[in-house]
Amino acid sequence: MKWSSLITDFEHFLRLERGLSDNTINNYNYDIKRLISYLNDNYNHIVSPIDISQGTIQQFIYTISKDLSARTQARIISGLRNFFDYLVFENYRETNPVDQIESPRLGLKLPDTLSIEDIDQIIAAIDLNYQFRGVNLGHRNKAIIESLYSCGLRVSELTHLKISDLFFQEGFIKVTGKGNKERFVPIGKSTQKLIKIWLDIRKQIDVASEAKDILFLNYKGNQLTRAMIFTIIKKLVEKVGLKKTVSPHTFRHSFATHLLENGADLRAIQMMLGHESITTTEIYTHIDKSQLNKVINTFHPRK
Known part of the structure; x- marks a missing residue:
């Protein structure tokens, strides 16, 4: 074969x-x-x-x-x-030649996160008057960043988000995650407002037939790519001079970390992130503990 x-x-x-x-x-x-x-x-x-x-x-x-x-x-x-x-x-082989090969030991890799101040700085750097080929993309970019952070979305979940997935009256959006599993995620009023502004602008675009229900589009009316989201974020991070490696997933990690730091239940965070196992979500407890250690080492008189 x-x-x-x-x-x-x-x-x-x-x-x-x-x-x-x-x-x-x-x-x-x-x-x-x-x-x-x-x-x-x-x-x-x-x-x-x-x-x-x-x-x-x-x-x-x-x-x-x-x-x-x-x-x-x-x-x-x-x-x-x-x-x-x-x-x-499938009976092509009798044994797996990789079974006896050990993977290298990995230390715990904590996700990179942004502070609330970092996120505010990035959002403030968005030029709401930015237009390309007559289409205002500044408001779109702000809605994108806010959606990533306020809903904890993966980049693929963001690019595939549909207008029919928006249930603003109920305060939720329907997200299709890994393995086409669907979940409902709360969405705040401020993010809803930004998306509504973009929806009004979106009406001015000649939308491709296959993207009629896709929320976030490029100026040609096509679905945004993952690469384009990375580019938008990279330019904003460079603009504010932030010395951190920031990707779309950084906003998702920051969403979970900030919820946990402010007392949110781990099970609720798991559901919002769409993690199949609670152990995946538990990595954020390590971030929280490291923050506690930092507080002790900074402020305790017998550190």
């Missing part, structure tokens, strides 16, 4: 059987293709996914470990393990 046909079958399995998002599937694909590239560069013959050995994969991991972080290595090992698990499941 060829790599290409098995990868295609694996994609269908991940999408249809496991309900994974396109982003997750693309990451799996990227990791497998990195292995294929290594094989093409280092072997004179075609190494089949059916016959590849544990030793070959170990050598691949050793080679890439020189240039990649432990976290990236662990992700690649996990992706390959899932791929070969699928091949075993």
Whole structure:
């Protein structure tokens, strides 16, 4: 069997059987293709996914470990393990060659967060008069940043948010998360107001047929890409001179951290973030504890 046909079958399995998002599937694909590239560069013959050995994969991991972080290595090992698990499941192989390969130990990586002052500074830097090709995009950008922070959205959830998902009268929006799982997230009046302003501006755009129900659009009337959201945020961070690495996910982390610091229930935060397991949400308790340690070390007389 060829790599290409098995990868295609694996994609269908991940999408249809496991309900994974396109982003997750693309990451799996990227990791497998990195292995294929290594094989093409280092072997004179075609190494089949059916016959590849544990030793070959170990050598691949050793080679890439020189240039990649432990976290990236662990992700690649996990992706390959899932791929070969699928091949075993479908009886293409008897064993998984990645099973005995250990992932590098990872320390606890706390998410980067912004202070409330940081967020206020970024939002204040948005030029509400900014127009491109006759379309006011300043109000759109402000609604985007506010939605990321006030609702704790993933970037893919933001770009796929629909007008029909807005239930302002009830004070909620419907969010489609990983695995197409839906959840309802509260949305504040101030963010609702910003979205309503954008909706009025949006009426002036010639919207593409496939984006009629998509909330946030570019000036051409097409759905915004993830890359465009990253670009909007990058320019704002540079504008205010903030010396932090800020991505759309930073606003999501800040949303959860600020809720926890102000006494919100961890279970409620889990539901709003759309985490399948409470253990995923519990990482924010470590952030809160580190903040408590900082308070003790700064203010306690016997620190």
